[in-house]
Amino acid sequence: MKHYFLLGFLCFLVASCQNEKVISGGNEDPMVQIRIDHFPDMELEEGKELTPKRIALGRKLFFDPILSRDQTISCATCHLPHLAFSDGQTVAIGIEGRRHFRNSPSLFNVAWQPYLFMDGGNPSLESQVIGPIEEHREMDIPFTEAMARVAAKQEYQNLFQAAFKDDVNPYTLSLALATYERSLVSYNSPFDRFEYARDSTALNTQQQRGLELFKSARLNCNACHQLPLTTDFSFKNNGLKLNYEDEGRARVTNNMAEDEGRFKVATLRNIDLTAPYMHDGSLNSLEEVIDHYASGGSGHRLQSPLVKGFSISPNEKVDLIAFLKALTDTSSYKDYQL
Ligand code: HEC
Ligand code: HEC
Incomplete structure (x- = not known):
């Protein structure tokens, strides 16, 4: 009982x-x-x-x-x-x-x-x-x-x-x-069911292509946004700015020489629900985020070498966004209250 x-x-x-x-x-x-x-x-x-x-x-x-x-x-x-x-x-x-x-x-x-x-x-x-x-x-x-x-x-x-x-x-x-x-x-998204619960129907083929792109050496997203939590919790400068108003990690360490513009790698879980993006909300859509990484970043002196730019076709962009949207699972609060 x-x-x-x-x-x-x-x-x-x-x-x-x-x-x-x-x-x-x-x-x-x-x-x-x-x-x-x-x-x-x-x-x-x-x-x-x-x-x-x-x-x-x-x-x-x-x-x-x-x-x-x-x-x-x-x-x-x-x-x-x-x-x-x-x-x-x-x-x-x-x-x-x-x-x-x-x-x-x-x-x-x-x-x-x-x-x-x-x-x-x-x-x-x-x-x-x-x-x-x-x-x-x-x-x-x-x-x-x-x-x-x-x-x-x-x-x-x-x-x-x-x-x-x-x-x-x-x-x-x-x-x-x-x-x-x-x-x-948040652990029960379509991505989780596909990747870890072996439900091959949880992602459609477009989302599956997006997952492969996410993991690919060309796009390199997974190097910092490590699965399954979609972050390795490290501090990285992802080349968002050439001049950072927000010093990022250097606010804590006072080490501008090494830590300026480094931020904790953000979680991508439920990313479809959390726009606008980045520490200052300066990117409005996932499309803008992908354009940022594809461009290779600002070239800030502390930019991580893992952000290296890539070419991506319009179809691939749609696939990647479809995958990112498959990271949504908010079921753990639904029964509580909105
Ligand atoms: C060098 C490590 C690194 C790589 C590689 C990387 N990211 Fe990021 N990502 C970060 C960091 C650090 C942040 C937080 C930056 C900030 O807040 O200004 C971030 C933020 C984001 C955000 C915004 C999260 C939010 O809630 O605001 C998205 C979306 C994102 N990354 C997607 C991607 C995608 C897609 C790729 C591959 C094309 C990628 N990232 C590659 C380090 C990385
Ligand atoms: C005025 C808006 C605002 C209010 C009110 C607020 N927060 Fe936040 N919260 C933020 C912002 C902005 C950040 C990011 C701060 C940063 O990274 O320096 C944040 C960050 C956090 C974080 C850290 C998340 C992470 O991944 O590092 C936690 C936890 C949190 N808030 C919990 C709370 C709790 C609990 C309360 C109520 C006692 C609260 N917040 C009230 C705006 C708010």
Whole structure:
């Protein structure tokens, strides 16, 4: 009986029972282990296990504008579920219309990111939570004040006790949000079913040709956007600019000589939903992205030698775009809320 309940919950969570396992850790709030056969293990420190109550609490906080000074902005203002948790803007717009200098990235599969932000300037999902809450172009409120607002609500008090057996405090508040984010997994796209579940009908022949192009030495996409996660998490200068306004990795290392214009290789999962593209949202379509790489880049002194330019026919371009669109899988949030 219990077994069925757990299985039912997981189908609800990730819309597929194939890959995940549950470790029952007590009946009321069982631990949920997300294990995807063709992905590396999700590494979790002790005490950070996912449970349904923690995920639900984190989701509630993620959508709650009380975490912003004037109560107009939530995490979901810039990370919209139906856009794979990006926002469709060139750069993010925060409180009072203030412009951020970067494009809002997707949060799918963020559990596998070894560090966060496009410059790698943040070490963990828990510590990342403080960033947007305090940042003046985002939510603009001292973290302690945001926390006090949450703690002042009896409903939240109860939910924190149920999820953590603990009060609202910096640790539980950030862990709740981080736990929700870890539940945002994307692994069941047509590409995954074709490549890893051996469903030869999951990609049509056009998409299959696009996949071959993606992997080809000529286009070289896979050299940085490594499958299956579509990133190797390295920092690369992909020749987007000749003069970078955003120093990229050098903002963290202060090493302009070696790190200027290097950015974390972006995930391509759900890429069809996350335009515009690149750290500054300067490319509007996948076609523009392909044109950029085909042109061979700006020739910036730190441009990666892996970006070397190529010729591509109009038909091949259509094939490649068809493949990129087959990287869409947002099923893990659909059952929650939009
Ligand atoms: C005003 C828009 C805005 C709001 C509000 C916002 N974010 Fe973000 N988020 C961004 C932008 C822009 C970036 C990219 C920052 C960078 O790379 O320097 C980002 C990056 C992230 C990342 C890192 C992703 C990666 O792949 O490196 C995480 C995680 C994240 N946000 C979670 C949250 C959470 C949780 C909240 C609410 C507490 C939140 N964000 C609120 C705009 C926003
Ligand atoms: C040298 C490594 C490298 C190679 C090769 C490479 N990319 Fe990228 N790609 C990156 C980096 C780094 C970024 C992030 C750049 C930024 O934010 O400005 C990126 C960003 C992107 C984006 C935008 C992602 C987003 O969410 O904004 C797309 C789409 C993309 N690449 C597709 C491709 C395709 C298609 C190919 C092959 C034709 C390719 N890339 C080859 C490193 C590479």
